[in-house]
Amino acid sequence: MATRGERRPAAAGALLARAWRAVVWYGKGLTGESRYDAYVVHARAAHPDREPMGRDAYWRDYAKWQDANPQGRCC
Amino acid sequence: MADTTTTDPQLPPTAATERSSKRWTPLKIILWAAIAVIGGVGWTMLAIVRGETVNAIWFVFAAVATYLIFYRFYSKYIQDKITRPDDTRATPAEYLANGRDYVATDRRVLFGHHFAAIAGAGPLVGPVLAAQMGYLPGTIWIIVGVVLAGAVQDYLVLFFSMRRGGRSLGQMARDEFGKVGGAAAILATLLIMIIITAILALVVVNALGESPWGVFSVAMTIPIALFMGVYLRWIRPGRILEVSVIGFILLMAAIVGGGMVAETAWGAELFSLDRVTIAWGIVIYGFVAAVLPVWILLTPRDYLSTFMKIGVIVALAVAIVFVQPQIAVPAFSDFAFGDTGPVWAGSLFPFLFVTIACGALSGFHALISSGTTPKMVEKEKQTRLIGYGGMLMESFVAIMALVAAISIDQGIYYAMNSSAAATQGTPEGAAQFVMSLGLAGVNVTPEQLAQAAAMVGEESIISRTGGAPTLAFGLADILQQWIGGSAMMAFWYHFAIMFEALFILTAVDAGTRVARFMLQDSLGNIWPKFKDTGWTLGAWICTAIMVAAWGAVLLMGVTDPLGGINTLFPLFGIANQLLAAIALAVVMTIVARRRTFGQLWIVALPLAFVTVVTVTASLFKIFSPVPQVGYWANHVAFRDALAAGEESFGTATSVQAMEAVVRNTFVQGTLSIIFVTLALVVIGYAIVAAARAFRGKDVVDHEDERHESRIFAPAGFLPTPEERELEKRWAEVPDEHKPTRTGH
Numbered sequence: 091m092a093t094r095g096e097r098r099p100a101a102a103g104a105l106l107a108r109a110w111r112a113v114v115w116y117g118k119g120l121t122g123e124s125r126y127d128a129y130v131v132h133a134r135a136a137h138p139d140r141e142p143m144g145r146d147a148y149w150r151d152y153a154k155w156q157d158a159n160p161q162g163r164c165c
Numbered sequence: 166m167a168d169t170t171t172t173d174p175q176l177p178p179t180a181a182t183e184r185s186s187k188r189w190t191p192l193k194i195i196l197w198a199a200i201a202v203i204g205g206v207g208w209t210m211l212a213i214v215r216g217e218t219v220n221a222i223w224f225v226f227a228a229v230a231t232y233l234i235f236y237r238f239y240s241k242y243i244q245d246k247i248t249r250p251d252d253t254r255a256t257p258a259e260y261l262a263n264g265r266d267y268v269a270t271d272r273r274v275l276f277g278h279h280f281a282a283i284a285g286a287g288p289l290v291g292p293v294l295a296a297q298m299g300y301l302p303g304t305i306w307i308i309v310g311v312v313l314a315g316a317v318q319d320y321l322v323l324f325f326s327m328r329r330g331g332r333s334l335g336q337m338a339r340d341e342f343g344k345v346g347g348a349a350a351i352l353a354t355l356l357i358m359i360i361i362t363a364i365l366a367l368v369v370v371n372a373l374g375e376s377p378w379g380v381f382s383v384a385m386t387i388p389i390a391l392f393m394g395v396y397l398r399w400i401r402p403g404r405i406l407e408v409s410v411i412g413f414i415l416l417m418a419a420i421v422g423g424g425m426v427a428e429t430a431w432g433a434e435l436f437s438l439d440r441v442t443i444a445w446g447i448v449i450y451g452f453v454a455a456v457l458p459v460w461i462l463l464t465p466r467d468y469l470s471t472f473m474k475i476g477v478i479v480a481l482a483v484a485i486v487f488v489q490p491q492i493a494v495p496a497f498s499d500f501a502f503g504d505t506g507p508v509w510a511g512s513l514f515p516f517l518f519v520t521i522a523c524g525a526l527s528g529f530h531a532l533i534s535s536g537t538t539p540k541m542v543e544k545e546k547q548t549r550l551i552g553y554g555g556m557l558m559e560s561f562v563a564i565m566a567l568v569a570a571i572s573i574d575q576g577i578y579y580a581m582n583s584s585a586a587a588t589q590g591t592p593e594g595a596a597q598f599v600m601s602l603g604l605a606g607v608n609v610t611p612e613q614l615a616q617a618a619a620m621v622g623e624e625s626i627i628s629r630t631g632g633a634p635t636l637a638f639g640l641a642d643i644l645q646q647w648i649g650g651s652a653m654m655a656f657w658y659h660f661a662i663m664f665e666a667l668f669i670l671t672a673v674d675a676g677t678r679v680a681r682f683m684l685q686d687s688l689g690n691i692w693p694k695f696k697d698t699g700w701t702l703g704a705w706i707c708t709a710i711m712v713a714a715w716g717a718v719l720l721m722g723v724t725d726p727l728g729g730i731n732t733l734f735p736l737f738g739i740a741n742q743l744l745a746a747i748a749l750a751v752v753m754t755i756v757a758r759r760r761t762f763g764q765l766w767i768v769a770l771p772l773a774f775v776t777v778v779t780v781t782a783s784l785f786k787i788f789s790p791v792p793q794v795g796y797w798a799n800h801v802a803f804r805d806a807l808a809a810g811e812e813s814f815g816t817a818t819s820v821q822a823m824e825a826v827v828r829n830t831f832v833q834g835t836l837s838i839i840f841v842t843l844a845l846v847v848i849g850y851a852i853v854a855a856a857r858a859f860r861g862k863d864v865v866d867h868e869d870e871r872h873e874s875r876i877f878a879p880a881g882f883l884p885t886p887e888e889r890e891l892e893k894r895w896a897e898v899p900d901e902h903k904p905t906r907t908g909h
Contacts, residue, residue, distance in 0.1 A: 114406065119274030120281070120475075121468055123405040129264035136262070146402040153398075153460040155265055158698055160459075160678035161537050163467075163671050164529045165287035165361050165522075165741065 125152070175902045177894040179874040180252030180544075181887040197237070204230025211496070212301060218491040219300070221568045225485060228308050228564045232557040235312035240320065240553040246764040247756055248324045250545035253874055257330045258541055260872040267331070270541040272550060273882060279538045279555045281471045283319070283530045284478075285668045287523025287741070288559050290368055290632035292567035293639075294734060295520045296578065297508040300571050301496040302517050307567065310518070310525030311560035314771035318745060319530045320552030321752045321768065326535035327542050328868040334535045334748055335683075338847065340867045341754045346850035350747050353843035354532070355683050357740040359711065360836065361529065362676040363718035364737040365669045366451070367730065370443045370723055371631035372662050377436035378622055380443070382423035382659055383666045384436075386466065387450075389415045393465035409468045413476075416469060420659050424622055437624075444723045447673070448716035454670075455677040455708050463674050470668040477664045481565050481640060484647040490572035499604060507583040507602065508630075509731045510793035515782040518775075519738030524563025526775060528744025530556065532679075546880035569639030570632075576609025577617050577626070581635050584728025585628040586816030592618075595627045622655030630730040637661035673715075680711040721829050726822040727799075727815075735786065736833060742779045743844040746772060750851030757855035758865040765855070776848055783841035787834060796834035803827045 118124040126148050133142035143151060207227030211219060244250065258269035270278065295303040326332055332340070335354060339347025373379045393412045397405065426432035438446070454462050500506035501513050509520060523529070534552060542548055570578070579602065580588060580595040588595035592611035599609050618626040621641060626634065641657035649656070682698060684707045689696030695703050722729035749772040756768055789795030792802050792815070803826045806814040817823045858865065877895050879888040 116274060116277070117406045117409075119271060120277045120471065121405040121409055122278075123403060125264075125268060126403050128268050128270075132262050132264035132268075136264075149397065149403045149460075152265060153458060153464070156459045156464065159266070160675060160682055161282075162358070162529075162532050162679045163668065163675040164283045164285045164527070164533055165365055165672060 176875060176898060177877065177891060178253075179877050180546075181877075181879075181885065181891050183885065184887060197234075200230050200233050204234065211304060215496050218493050221485055221488075221490045221492055221572060224300075224304065224564055224568050225482075227304070228561055231308050231312060232561070235316075236554060236557060239312060240316070240549050243317065243320065243553075243764075243767055244546075244549050247321070247761055247767060248548070250324070250548065252544050252546050252877075252880075254545060255872040255874040255876075256327055256542045256545060257539065257869070258543060259874060259876060261330060261540070266537065267540045269543040269876065272543060272547040272878065272880075275538065275541050275543070275547070276551050276555060276882075277475070278541070279533070279551050280558050281474055282533045282537060283527070283555060284474060284559045284562055285523070285672050286365055286368060286633065286665050287527060287529070288563035289566040289636050289665060291521040291523055291738070292563050293570040293632035293635045294508055294582070294730075295517055296494065296567060296570045297498065297506045297582070298501040298513055298517055299495050299498040300492060300567065302501060302513055303521055303567055304564065306518060306521055307525045307560055307563045310521075311556060314745075314749075314775065315524075315526035315530075315560065316553040316556035317767060317771060318526065318528075318748055318752065319534050319556040320549060321756075322531045322748055323534040323539055323542075323552035324545075324548045325752060325755050325868075327539035327545070327548060330869045331540040332535065334531045334751065337535065337755070337867075338747070338751050341751055341758075341854060342847065342850040346847055349843050349846040349850075350751070351683065351687070353747060353840065353847065354744065355680060355687075356836070356839065356843075357528070357744050358676050358680045358683075359714045360718060360736055360740045362673050362680070363715040363722065364733055365676075366444070366447050366673050366715065366719045367722040367733065368631040368633050369666050369669045370440050370447065370719070371629060371730065372633040372637070372666065373438070373443050374440035374629075375437055375625065376623055376662075377433045378423040378427035378655075378659050379662050379666075380436040380438055381426045381432065382419045382663050383670075385419035385422070386416065386469065386663075386667060386670070387462070389419065390462050390465040390469065393468065394461045397465065398460055405468060408465070409472055412465065412469050413472050416473070416663065420656060420663055423659060424655060427622065440723050441720070444716075444719050447670075448712060448719065450670075451673050451677055451716070452708060452712045454674040455681065455712070456705060463671065463678075466667065466671050466674075470671050473664045473667055477640075477661070478562055478565070480644065481569065482561075484643045485565060485568055488643050488646045490568070490643055490646075492568070492571050493606065494571040494575060495605075499602075504791060505793050507579060507587060507598075507731075509734055510791070511735060511782075511785065512794075515778040515785070516735060516738075518778045519735055519742050519782050521563065522738045522741040522745075524560050524566075526742065526745050526771070527559075528741050528746070528748055531744065531748035543876065543878045544874070544880065547878070550881055566636055569643060570635055571639075573635070573639045573642055574609070574613075574617075575604065575607045577614065577638070578635060579604075579607070580609060580614050581626050581629045581638065582632075583628060584630060584731055584816070586726060586728055588628050590625070590627050592625070592627060620651065620654050621658035623658075628728075630728060632730075633662065633665045637665070677708060677711050677715070681707040684711060718832070721825075721832065724825060725829055726817040726826055727829075732796075732829070732833065735782065736836060739779050739782050739786070739837070740840055742775050742782075743840050746775045746779060746844050747847045749775065750848045754851045754854040754858075755866075757858040760858065760864050762859060772848070772851075776844075779844065780841060783837050786837045787841075796830045796837060800827055800830035800834060803830070 126145055129148055130142045203226050207223045210223040211227055258267050261267040292303055335351040338350035389412055393408045396408045504512040576599050579599045588598050592614040595614055596609050596611045637658045640661045641654050644657040645651055645654045685695045685698055722733045753768040753772055785794055786796050790798050792799040803823050807823050812820055814823050817826050877891055
């Protein structure tokens with residue numbers, strides 16, 4: 091997570107690392123890559139009795155679901 | 166402490182009260198006064214001073230200041246008076262969370278996500294064509310239209326759909342208007358999707374015709390997407406960011422490679438395709454792409470397209486600020502006062518307002534705002550940032566496209582955008598035609614046109630209608646002044662073509678799929694078997710019907726003796742704006758039934774405007790006696806000429822071409838009649854419903870029941886002090902008490 095706020099003098103390296111993490115976090119959110127992590131959190135909470143799907147199985151299942159639920163793109 | 170109640174005593178509040186934002190500190194007053202002054206200066210320079218040339222930076226100032234002011238004050242007013250979000254109420258992403266489509270998503274991420282879904286080729290193409298009227302009419306409509314109409318529509322549809330568990334526009338129409346009104350809305354949506362898909366495809370065909378470089382690099386996106394699909398399926402499942410970066414690098418290689426291939430004899434031979442061939446290619450491709458599973462082509466290309474979209478838009482914004490091109494286009498051109506401009510025919514009112522649809526007001530957005538996005542919103546208050554704010558971003562893209570289009574030489578602009586029937590498709594013919602327009606300060610020679618084509622690595626730039634090549638030319642010209650110089654011009658040109666082709670192809674594929682499902686759903690009412698979307702034969706039949714429908718319109722446009730884009734583009738705009746009218750009609754009904762009559766004008770005003778615009782435009786298209794404008798006038802003129810035994814008429818040079826015009830104008834004229842009738846039915850239902858609500862007393866609301874929220878997140882991009890305080894308290898909640906926040 092990118093958190094804002096604290097502005098303590100930090101080494102340029104640490105700052106860069108944080109910026110990099112923020113970019114990656116945003117990129118993963120935008121492309122939907124983080125959807126899987128969200129799913130795991132959700133599945134653990136909603137169905138604690140079973141193990142969440144693995145990454146591979148999740149994306150296959152997601153693609154199948156997308157096939158049946160197309161979303162338009164705008165002009 | 167800013168507090169509201171929460172049901173769980175172990176949890177901090179789920180909503181912040183806005184105390185600090187209400188206080189007007191001197192610093193804030195100075196800030197907003199400064200924004201107002203900057204905007205005022207921008208508008209003054211554009212509208213009143215208008216020197217010999219205008220610096221492009223004023224467009225940026227006028228636009229951004231206006232957006233900020235309306236976002237801060239007008240959308241806030243809408244929030245206070247109409248939507249009245251309640252952050253203690255859970256959003257569908259929370260109470261319907263399923264880890265698939267109902268996923269609470271960080272507001273900043275969702276903003277980007279929503280923007281990528283709404284912004285496509287539309288805001289880029291429309292302003293380019295509208296530049297025919299001079300820069301001012303388009304600029305005013307893009308900026309004023311978005312803050313009063315487009316962003317209002319997007320925001321309200323998003324909010325109400327969110328309150329309804331993410332229901333689609335069609336379902337909301339059925340809820341509000343009953344079976345017949347709902348069916349009219351759904352049928353209108355289906356037809357509009359067909360026409361929009363066809364015309365977007367036409368834009369791509371026009372950009373790629375006789376362009377071996379463009380054809381090669383765009384064709385390469387297919388193997389690149391296939392590779393990405395395989396990578397995500399078997400090599401490294403789910404590593405989307407990584408594969409997107411790889412795909413982007415391959416894409417750049419494809420553009421560079423395209424230049425090399427186009428220079429070889431075999432490359433030029435193999436990839437120089439005429440427009441009819443390319444159109445057939447896209448029709449076949451559209452069918453195949455729409456029946457294949459999404460992971461093979463659609464999804465990977467979508468990732469590429471998102472990357473390209475954000476990259477190009479940021480690059481263009483930075484380049485405009487750096488380069489600050491001087492604009493020599495007049496504020497109003499001669500064509501602003503007539504109705505027979507060479508780029509598209511029709512008077513300023515109403516046709517400017519349908520030519521620029523996306524960027525100012527786009528009905529298509531209502532489908533996105535009632536599709537994916539409402540299922541991902543984390544907190545109710547964020548809908549203002551995402552719905553209203555997201556649309557402002559798209560408007561800014563349209564302004565930049567306008568700047569790119571008007572920064573190029575006027576002579577080149579008209580040579581690129583006049584139909585081949587007028588320019589004969591040759592530099593000599595084009596130069597002669599442009600000079601014959603008699604525009605002040607416009608001088609162009611055949612040599613200049615040939616040189617411009619050589620600069621962008623194309624055989625010819627004459628009559629490259631559709632907006633995309635013009636935008637690519639302008640964009641390349643601006644970007645090369647920033648990076649690379651004229652040696653890079655050809656690269657940037659094809660980079661821009663690629664960028665537009667990518668998301669148009671995605672829109673074609675996705676649009677065909679959505680339309681197929683809508684058709685299956687409708688046919689299912691008669692033959693229940695069609696409702697089963699897993700039935701392969703049914704899927705193939707419905708896909709084939711949809712592809713045939715838009716393919717027919719596409720081929721009609723490609724082979725149209727009158728030029729294609731200039732006759733079809735108004736239909737695209739009208740269709741899109743009629744969808745906006747339908748969306749606003751649904752929203753107005755909901756607002757009236759919630760009994761917030763005092764602010765009904767916020768919706769009624771844009772609805773009335775767009776209704777007047779589209780109905781007038783449709784009537785012009787149906788009844789205008791000017792053949793360039795009226796489909797039927799043209800139809801009759803050509804039919805009479807045929808009956809009189811003539812063998813050429815106007816720009817049609819053979820009997821065959823004349824018959825094509827008769828056929829095309831018949832289809833276009835019929836579509837105009839159907840569109841306007843359906844939209845009027847829906848608007849009629851809305852007015853009756855609103856009037857009934859006014860006479861009644863009860864609040865009628867089809868929203869989902871209330872669920873208590875158990876999460877907290879700030880509303881705007883930057884948290885307010887109260888929100889920051891609350892975030893800190895939520896961070897301190899021990900894990901075992903923390904509700905699941907399935908956010909990104």
